[in-house]
Amino acid sequence: MSEVGFAVVGVRNFAGSYLRNIEELETEGKMKLTAVVVNDQVNNADKVRELRHKGIAIYSSYENLLKEGKSCVDIIGLPVSIPTHSEMAIKGMKAGYNILLEKPPAPTVQEIDAMIKTEKETGRFCSIGFQYIHSHTIRKIKKFILDGKLGEVKEIAAKGFWPRFKSYYDRNDWAGKSVAMGQLVLDGPMHNAFAHYLNNMIFIAGSNMHSSAQLKRVRAELYRGHSYIEADDNSCIELETNSGTKIYFYVTHIPEAKRDPIMEIVGTEGKITWQMNEDTKIELDNGEVIEFDNEGLDPKKEVFRIAADKHLSLIEDLYCTPENTRNFVVAINGAYDSAQKIKAIPQDLIKEFNNDEGEYQTVLPGIDDLIDQAFAERKLLSDLDIDWAVKTEWINVENYPGFNPFN
Structure with a gap:
């Protein structure tokens, strides 16, 4: 079984918990943090150096990750602002990645319907982080x-x-x-x-x-x-x-x-x-x-385990979609x-x-x-x-x- 490569968009606010959860779960041998998007690399210089020292790829934009990340990234974690949820999830799936999207999934029914449609069209999945x-x-x-x-x-x-x-x-x-x-x-x-x-x-x-x-x-x-x-x-x-x-x-x-x-x-x-x-x-x-x-089961970590299991075909159905x-x-x-x-x-x-x-x-x-x-x-x-x-x-x-x- 190969490790699932996770990317995370962001390093501040809730993105920090994504980084910590993935890194703590790496010891289980199922997943690995392989890439992080850091838009502001000047004000986050210390974190960028820390991540690069660990061998993690740093991208300056989401678009660059989508274009260049295929060699190391399987699932993209999106702990991003609520108004961008649907657009970024759809872009990621259309680019060929599976998505772990933070809750709430989208502000409107039409946005979530577009996400469902994209899943079916691309064959990619979008797991929602309702822990x-x-x-x-x-x-x-x-x-x-x-x-x-x-x-x-x-x-x-x-x-x-x-x-x-x-x-x-x-x-x-x-x-x-x-x-x-x-x-x-x-x-x-x-x-x-x-x-x-x-x-x-x-x-x-x-x-x-x-x-x-x-x-x-x-x-x-x-x-x-x-x-x-x-x-x-x-x-x-x-x-x-x-x-x-x-x-x-x-x-x-x-x-x-x-x-x-x-x-x-x-x-x-x-x-x-x-x-x-x-x-x-x-x-x-x-x-x-x-x-x-x-x-003793931490549901915050289970969010990542279930997404990885789905990518590895160890389970048939995601829990939250x-x-x-x-x-x-x-x-x-x-x-x-x-x-x-x-x-x-x-x-x-x-x-x-x-x-x-x-x-x-x-x-x-x-x-x-x-x-x-x-x-x-x-x-x-x-x-x-x-x-x-x-x-x-x-x-x-x-x-x-x-x-x-x-x-």
Whole structure:
């Protein structure tokens, strides 16, 4: 078995984690970091010297990699800006490379449809880096459900509370933007920071181990508390699948306290609780309790292993693809269609201040309790009769053709 040659586009921000994961996995003998694209080699001179010293090829542009990398590169990792995902993935596949694309796959359904079309035309693959779809616990949960042990899944709900400071939004040109570089970004909590947890629920509701659930309709509310961004930072969504399962999602970047995501899956024969650290508890109506964790399997690394295994023909199917994440994109696009606009929360309700760590922070007092209540009652925020919340309409997303908020 020959080693799979990985290239990574970039060295800063999330690209750094790609480089570390591949280099740590090299000891397994299945893959090797062989090339890196560094556009700004002056300001990254130390990193360029380090990589060259290890024998890794350095390219000054993505185009140069595509033209000259065939001798050493099999899979290109794209931890790049959200607006460029589809274009760069398609270019890479058309040039003859397999692609590992960071989540979210693309801002619009039409972009992901173009990626699916390119996969079929080129025979190349595009694996999506939704790490928890590669995790031991999520896959074990889905098999448990598909085996009928939870009965019929009635509802799945998740919530998460992650503050995001000004430094987070200042880190690049597209953070906190709805549009950047002339393209849609939709950089809200559902589409970026908490995207894994929405995708988990849609995947778990799918009818087999490789599919996500087909969605029937969407209702969503998008709010903004930070005074200096244009995207949403406090959002909730309700989905209904074609099989009747309800999915609820509540996320905020303006909480009073940080709390990691938690998910509940309710079936006719019991309930599953899953936490971000992958601690999982199944409580069946017959009194049986089953608990498990990730058994030491790091899903971030599994993303790379599965892509390498697919390239080596050791597995038939990738875990996470443009096709089985399309319904995640449908959910996001449908959310914007439903909300119609991002509603600014009145600034007299918001607190913006320098916290004890010196970070400029935005908080909406009381939002934590409101989300807890909405989660418990399976309601959207406007259903709680909050003064600043705005009721929205259901949007039918069956056979969803495309998303264009500029019409």
